Amino acid sequence: MTPALRCVGLRQKFGDTVAVDGLDLEVERGEVFGLLGPNGAGKTTTIRMITTLLPAPPGAIQVLGRDVARQRTAVRRLIGYVPQQLSADGTLTGRENVALFARLYDVPRVGRAAQVAAVLDAMDLTEAADRPSKTYSGGMVRRLELAQALVSAPQLLILDEPTVGLDPVARDSVWDKIASIRAATGMTVLVTTHAMQEADEHCERVALMHRGRIRAQGSPDDLKDALGPGATLDDVFRHHTGNALTGDNENGGMRDVRAARRTARRVG
Amino acid sequence: MSALPVAPPAASAETEPGPLALARTVASRIATTCLVELQKLRHDRTELVTRAVQPALWLLVFGQVFTRIRAIPTGSTPYLDFLAPGILAQSALFIAIFYGIQIIWERDAGVLAKLLVTPTPRIALVGAKAFAAGVRAVAQAVVVLVLALILGVHLATNPLKIIALVAALLLGSAFFCCLSITIAGLVLSRDRLMGIGQAITMPLFFASNALYPVQLMPGWLQVVNHINPLSYEVEALRGLLVGTSARLLLDFGVLLASAIVMIAIASALLPRLARG
Numbered sequence: 001m002t003p004a005l006r007c008v009g010l011r012q013k014f015g016d017t018v019a020v021d022g023l024d025l026e027v028e029r030g031e032v033f034g035l036l037g038p039n040g041a042g043k044t045t046t047i048r049m050i051t052t053l054l055p056a057p058p059g060a061i062q063v064l065g066r067d068v069a070r071q072r073t074a075v076r077r078l079i080g081y082v083p084q085q086l087s088a089d090g091t092l093t094g095r096e097n098v099a100l101f102a103r104l105y106d107v108p109r110v111g112r113a114a115q116v117a118a119v120l121d122a123m124d125l126t127e128a129a130d131r132p133s134k135t136y137s138g139g140m141v142r143r144l145e146l147a148q149a150l151v152s153a154p155q156l157l158i159l160d161e162p163t164v165g166l167d168p169v170a171r172d173s174v175w176d177k178i179a180s181i182r183a184a185t186g187m188t189v190l191v192t193t194h195a196m197q198e199a200d201e202h203c204e205r206v207a208l209m210h211r212g213r214i215r216a217q218g219s220p221d222d223l224k225d226a227l228g229p230g231a232t233l234d235d236v237f238r239h240h241t242g243n244a245l246t247g248d249n250e251n252g253g254m255r256d257v258r259a260a261r262r263t264a265r266r267v268g
Numbered sequence: 269m270s271a272l273p274v275a276p277p278a279a280s281a282e283t284e285p286g287p288l289a290l291a292r293t294v295a296s297r298i299a300t301t302c303l304v305e306l307q308k309l310r311h312d313r314t315e316l317v318t319r320a321v322q323p324a325l326w327l328l329v330f331g332q333v334f335t336r337i338r339a340i341p342t343g344s345t346p347y348l349d350f351l352a353p354g355i356l357a358q359s360a361l362f363i364a365i366f367y368g369i370q371i372i373w374e375r376d377a378g379v380l381a382k383l384l385v386t387p388t389p390r391i392a393l394v395g396a397k398a399f400a401a402g403v404r405a406v407a408q409a410v411v412v413l414v415l416a417l418i419l420g421v422h423l424a425t426n427p428l429k430i431i432a433l434v435a436a437l438l439l440g441s442a443f444f445c446c447l448s449i450t451i452a453g454l455v456l457s458r459d460r461l462m463g464i465g466q467a468i469t470m471p472l473f474f475a476s477n478a479l480y481p482v483q484l485m486p487g488w489l490q491v492v493n494h495i496n497p498l499s500y501e502v503e504a505l506r507g508l509l510v511g512t513s514a515r516l517l518l519d520f521g522v523l524l525a526s527a528i529v530m531i532a533i534a535s536a537l538l539p540r541l542a543r544g
Contacts, residue, residue, distance in 0.1 A: 051385045053542055073285060076387040085378030091308045103300040104386040132311060148382070 002065040004029045004156050004188035005050065010060050012045050012212075019045040021212035027156075027205075029064075032182055032189040034203035036196060036237065042212040043192040044084065047160050050190075051081050064155055077105070080149030084161040086141045088148070090134030094125050097133055098147050105152030119147040122184070123177060139170025146177055157181065159191040163198060175202045196233040200224075208237050215240035285389070294392040301396035305403045320411045323359045327352065327412075327419055330479075340480050345512055352416040352423070353505035354478030357440060357498055359412055360405035364441040365469050367401050368448030371541065372458045380542055391535040394449060398531055401445035402438035409437055422510060429508045432516075436508070439523035440501035446530035453537025478502045497526045 005027040012020040020042045027033040035043050048054040050061055052072045061068040063075045088097050098116045107115055120129045123143040128136060133144055142162060149157060159178070163171040175198065182189055193199050199206050200220045207217035216223060216236065224231045227239055285293060309316065327348070334340055335347040342350040374380040383393055417423060424430075452461050473479075475489060476498040482490055493499045500522040507514020 048381075051381075053381055053384055073387045076385055079385065081382060081385040083378030083381050085376070087378035087382050089304075089308075089379070091311050092304065093311075096304070096307050100300065100304055101382075101386070104297070104383070104388055106296070106387070 001029060002062070003027060004031075004064055005033075005190060006062045007046070007050070008060055010046065010049060010056065012042075012049060012054060018212050020049070023209075023212065023214055025207060025214060025217075027188060027190055029155075029188050030182070030186050031204045032178065032191065032202060034199040034206040035190065035192045035209055036194065036199050036206050036233075037192075037209035038194050041194075041209040043209055044160055045212075046209075047158055047190075047192060051079060051158060052076060077152070078155045080152060080154030080157045082142075082145045082149050082157075082159045082162055084164060086138065086145070086165075088133045088136075088141050088144050090132060092133060093130050094120060094133050094136070094144050094147070095129040097144060098151050101148040102151045107152060115151060119150045122150070122181070123147045137170065138166050139173050142166065142170070142174050143177055146174075146181070150181065153185075155187055157187055157189045159189065161192055161194070163193065163195065171198065178202065196237060200233045206233070208240055210237075210241040290389055290392075293387075293389060294395050297388055297392040297396040298399045301400045302403045305400040306407075309404070309407055316407060316411055319359065319363065319408055320415070322362070323355045323408075323412045324415055326355045326358070327415060331355075331419070340484070342481060345510060346422075348416075348419060349421050349510045350481075350506070350512070351479065352412075352421045353509050354476075354502050355416075356409050356412050356437070356505055356509075357476075357502045358473050358478055359408050360402075360437050360441050360501075361444050361472065361498060362469060363404050363408060364401040364444035365448045365465050367397060367445040368450075368452035368461050368465065369458055371397065371449055372452050372456070372461060375541060376458075384538075384542055390538045391531065394446060394535040394538060395442075395531050397449065398442035398445045398527065398534075399438060402441040405437050405441040406434055409433075424509050424511065432520075433505060433508045436501055436504040436520070436523060439520070439527045440497065442527040443497050443523065443530050446527070446534040449534040449541070450530065450537055453534065453541040456541065472496060472498050476502055477506075497522060 003026045005025065007023050007025040010020050010023040010025075011018070023042070023046060025035075025046075035046065037043050045054065049056045050063065050068065052068055052075060056068050058067060058069040064078050066074045066078065068075050088094075089100075092100070095116060098120060099112070102112050102116050117126070117129075120126055123146055125140065125143055125147060128140060133141060136144060146159075146162075157178075162178070163174055166174065178189055178191070179202065181187065191199075191203065203220065205217065205219050206223070207214045208223075209215070218226075220233055223236045224233060227236050331348045331351045334351070338347070340347055340350075371380065374383075384390070413423065448461070448465065451464055455461050455464065475492040476496050477493060478498065482493055482499075485493060500519040503514045504516055504519035504523070506512045507516055507519075
């Protein structure tokens with residue numbers, strides 16, 4: 001069976017800066033896969049190439065067997081995407097936000113309202129569905145965005161830093177929802193994060209990314225065991241990258257930091 | 269937890285859409301975005317009121333004063349009647365020209381990325397934005413027209429003319445909205461776009477026939493007037509609303525062609541804006 005995602009020798013340069021440098025990655029169908037690394041590691045650039053937001057060379061990325069460069073529309077129908085920023089429209093109600101994406105993904109008119117209601121219910125937003133989303137808490141907005149991404153029944157769900165800026169309770173609630181989505185649908189989940197502990201708890205396999213390259217990949221337990229007893233995923237990351245988590249990430253873009261701060265501000 | 273949908277609801281296109289499918293998608297996305305724009309207006313009507321202040325001042329202050337002093341010769345048409353379509357076009361221009369700022373905000377908030385990841389061609393996204401601007405302009409036009417009626421402006425009530433008026437507003441707004449998105453795609457920053465937006469809106473307005481007849485303009489301004497799509501929009505609106513002479517075929521031809529060209533240019537720049 002073809003994997004949910006395959007990247008081969010993926011590269012991306014911005015001027016003289018190499019954001020992604022020969023990345024090879026394979027995500028199996030049905031798994032929750034974490035792409036980990038500090039700001040500027042190249043995670044978001046990789047996600048933007050997978051989601052067709054940045055051009056990729058033919059053959060470099062395949063989503064469920066479709067070439068991202070040649071079959072962009074087909075790939076877009078297969079993926080659901082939640083960006084790092086809180087992107088729900090505050091003027092619209094939760095239901096209207098989800099219905100908008102149902103229409104944009106050509107969910108048939110017959111059954112559309114039921115499908116919108118089902119994903120809202122699955123995200124525990126039924127009661128709040130007819131309130132403007134600007135009245136939602138940060139965790140509720142994240143769940144609303146998950147509902148927007150799920151309404152088209154994607155086969156690959158891509159979440160870019162889904163818990164950034166959320167308090168611990170909201171973070172747990174988002175991860176619980178990701179787990180229940182996977183259990184209910186069997187869909188593949190690709191999530192980027194720089195929170196090693198969250199990835200350790202919630203991802204079946206992870207890839208540690210630094211300066212545009214994958215430095216190690218495998219299950220969190222295998223990676224920790226390989227390093228020795230009592231090792232954490234933070235230790236594994238430091239082992240493979242030097243001390244990148246504590247700030248030698250020269251590529252750590254102002255834009256990444258600004259986006260994270262903006263999200264944190266919006267969630268309060 | 270409710271049962272989540274597990275299979276793609278629509279047949280997954282394995283190939284890129286052909287011209288017919290593209291046209292269907294464009295029409296569907298325009299309808300969707302216009303509906304969302306109406307939903308937003310329904311939830312927050314304050315914008316309709318605040319945006320009505322400026323056209324109201326133009327009609328109440330400028331229009332009434334210049335009607336009394338008879339400084340601008342408009343033939344047998346009262347100056348306020350002459351002015352009302354110009355103010356209508358101006359208010360549509362002011363709404364549309366700041367859509368570029370909205371799209372930069374959408375980029376910064378991650379909304380644009382989310383929209384671009386949907387199976388929606390870029391041209392459909394830009395076309396949808398263009399018509400959304402038109403929907404807002406038409407909603408605003410209702411307020412301006414009611415105000416004009418209260419001030420005693422003689423307006424046409426022929427339904428066909430009203431439909432044509434809506435079409436002129438939609439096309440004019442589409443052009444200026446896409447001009448704004450094009451500038452956003454070039455300058456990439458909200459601050460720069462706000463500066464440019466403010467720098468071009470008043471010259472576009474003054475270099476048109478919105479406030480005074482073309483014959484009163486100096487030669488160089490007449491040349492600018494002839495390449496300014498706002499002038500064709502005003503001429504069409506004035507002809508339809510108050511019955512002054514208008515070259516409606518030419519006016520609609522220019523508005524349609526300029527809207528199509530500007531939608532194409534803005535669509536080409538959208539990926540640059542998303543990356544910026």
